[in-house]
Amino acid sequence: MANSTQQSSVRVYLRLLKYVMPYWGLFAISILGFVIFASTQPMLGYILKYFVDGLSNPDANFFSGVPWLGEQPLLANIKLLQAVPLLIVLIALWQGIGSYLGNFFLARVSLGLVHDLRVALFGSLLALPNRYFDNNNSGHLISRITFNVTMVTGAATDAIKVVVREGMTVIFLFASLLWMNWKLTLVMLAILPVIGVMVGNASRKFRKQSKKIQVSMGDVTHVASETIQGYRVVRSFGGERYEEQRFLEASIDNTAKQLRMVRTGAIYTPSLQLVIYSAMAVVLFLVLLLRGDSSAGDLVAYITLAGLLPKPIRQLSEVSSTIQKGVAGAESIFEQLDEVPEVDHGTQERERVSGRLEVRNLSFQYPGSEKPVLNNISFVAEPGQMIALVGRSGSGKSTLASLIPRFYHHESGQILLDGVDVEDYRLRNLRRHIALVTQHVTLFNDSVTNNIAYGDLAGAPLEDVKRAAEAAFAAEFIEKMPQGYDTLVGENGVLLSGGQRQRLAIARALLKDAPLLILDEATSALDTESERHIQAALDEVMKGRTTLVIAHRLSTIEKADLILVMDQGAIVERGNHAELLSAGGSYARLHAQQFSDTLAADKSE
Structure with missing residues (x-):
């Protein structure tokens, strides 16, 4: 510190x-x-x-x-x-x-x-x-x-x-x-x-x-950086005046401070x-x-x-x-x-894990916050099983997904991967066993190949990259691009649609071939047609691989072996799709609501 x-x-x-x-x-x-x-x-x-x-x-x-x-x-x-x-x-x-x-x-x-x-x-x-x-x-x-x-x-x-x-x-x-x-x-x-x-x-x-x-120079950079990254939102909501004023104030403040020193x-x-x-x-x-x-x-x-x-x-x-x-x-x-780097006291390393995930009495709250985000969570995912987490926004689903690769440290309860607490794994070794696809896709201003074969995957054979892209239904649009797999995707994939970016992220996760796959709203940016394709691809790659799916659309998790319904950081229901529907609880209400919304959308088209 x-x-x-x-x-x-x-x-x-x-x-x-x-x-x-x-x-x-x-x-x-x-x-x-x-x-x-x-x-x-x-x-x-x-x-x-x-x-x-x-x-x-x-x-x-x-x-x-x-x-x-x-x-x-x-x-x-x-x-x-x-x-x-x-x-x-x-x-x-x-x-x-x-x-x-x-x-x-x-x-x-x-x-x-x-x-x-x-x-x-x-x-x-x-x-x-x-x-x-x-x-x-x-x-x-x-x-x-x-x-x-x-x-x-x-x-x-x-x-x-x-x-x-x-x-x-x-x-x-x-x-x-x-x-x-x-x-x-x-x-x-x-x-x-x-x-x-x-x-x-x-x-x-x-x-x-x-x-x-x-400090004032940091403010100037911050406003400029936010505006450049969010230029679509700025333009679509008419925020030019507001951002111009915000930048003007930051710049005037910086100029005044510079002038004071002069x-x-x-x-x-x-x-x-x-x-x-x-x-x-x-x-x-x-x-x-x-x-x-x-x-x-x-x-x-x-x-x-x-x-x-x-x-x-x-x-x-x-x-x-x-x-x-x-x-x-x-x-x-x-x-x-002088800031303390990410803590890594782990000593265990495994060449390959089977993917058995067990969460025992897990509770968590963010540093500086008094309200717990997760409260006494317990479940087991056997190798090859698909576990789905559903619930309203803010119920703690994404936080749980962030704790497995140790993006944050939990102090109460345990997360076990193949019977070993994730805290006991060396950090790089732990993350090598986990493939993560989130709703917010990060792509780099590099070629399609280098975005799929990124980090530890760099240098992977082109054939493997192509296989991963085909499995994620990304090959169909990649091959139509000007330079194919060598095409630059622009800063954060700006030259691609939301669905295309998401498919590249899924291809990256598939190429990693990790025993544990975490999909955090991974299909949310896809249209219905793309989602059907990717769902078929995910069904294939989930075989022999433990998958934790955080889903907003309940249609994507009907085949899950276990569905955990979360509310305010606790699991309020658990079971498979049929069991939860027949129980008539929170899951059934969420399903009915989404079904009626989909029906209304279909009628309006």
Whole structure:
């Protein structure tokens, strides 16, 4: 479970930097590059000393003021006239090498880090329990993988680059200034505590505002995602205005929060600059007052180096906002990565099970809910039997079907598959024995073949795929498609009808050939003709296979070995079709109601 107490910026940032460790070699090269780059800043400033001194005497020896070097025969002839231009070119070349090494290799590190974080986030999504998806909307989860990771990129690259490059520049400049005139330089140091207080205050504001921006960005993604996925409903019910307004509000909220952060930065940067330049004014005054016996070149070099300080200091102070954005992004990323994945304490594995399903005194309620969804459910399905669950919506039928493959964990009662509690199976092994077809079909924007032979079934022979499609009565429409089994079905099968999507889902379940088949309203999206075809196919594939059918249409379960009638989470009736009709209870009333509805529909046609 994610830690409820807010982690400190430093801890989050240090944890983020752990992802840099696999790239430490490249990172070290980039740091070296930035050190080289930073070392050239005082060099370029200091060269002005020689330029100014050379204005009055260009033929003076460049090394004349340097002990020992000025006495060497080769160096004694190098004049300021030759040395200054040459040194400027060499320093620029040295700076270029440093800049390339720093920027290129840090980019390699940062892109690798972002890739690793994205993969880790996506991997954690695949391992998280169902309740996590129930409690978090898809827009915020997608925003975390895209937008939040981009924020982390800034903290991991731009921030490190500025901290190292500008930080080293400040260090080199201060070292040079101390060497040239330590008294004046100490006066400049007095301003650092003021800068520290300003940076601290701004950091807290940036972090708070950045978190709000990320939440509002998730809202924008969520509204857009919902509208795109449900565009048919939006258009058929005239929801364009409503969705436009919803998106407008989310976008305005996001823009306002972004603007608030920009305003904080816009006030903070000039304020800091004013403090720095005030210190500079004091330094210039003291230089003029205490110039002593320094040459004009010395003074120009000192003032130039002091003048180079505000820019890197300002950039170092601005990096706080980038780091706080990254820290806020990293916090939400680590929050997801720290979520406990789907629990799998199972140790049992079976190559194949016979399919005997027994449910004993099963009760269940969703986490955070007080009302039980299932109450003391018990039944046995022998291998090859067909068990049907019927009842009104909300009676707990689909919840029961979700507990068998352990999408949720039950704490009261048992679900036994071949005499072994489903909790004792290894999760992947348990789910390998179960084929599930639900009312809401999920298809991927891939070929028909890859949608049928999906996941563990990938790579199945085409002949087996075709056999499964024929058994599900899907072959008849697949073969009429432009590229047959290689045809792309569009996002979530948008290019197919509801009945065609359902038949592909049934073909997928048939190809899996699992001993336990769960059909959750699997034929609800089919027309009567398709349903008759599929019912015949299901009759065939149910042989030797335990089948649990959740059905709204009672006509589809008349052949069931056992029908369980559920109401408010409990089994209120059980028996076969004939027994339940003769009993004249809930099932008989449901059957009579559906029969009269069908008759009325037939008369109206």
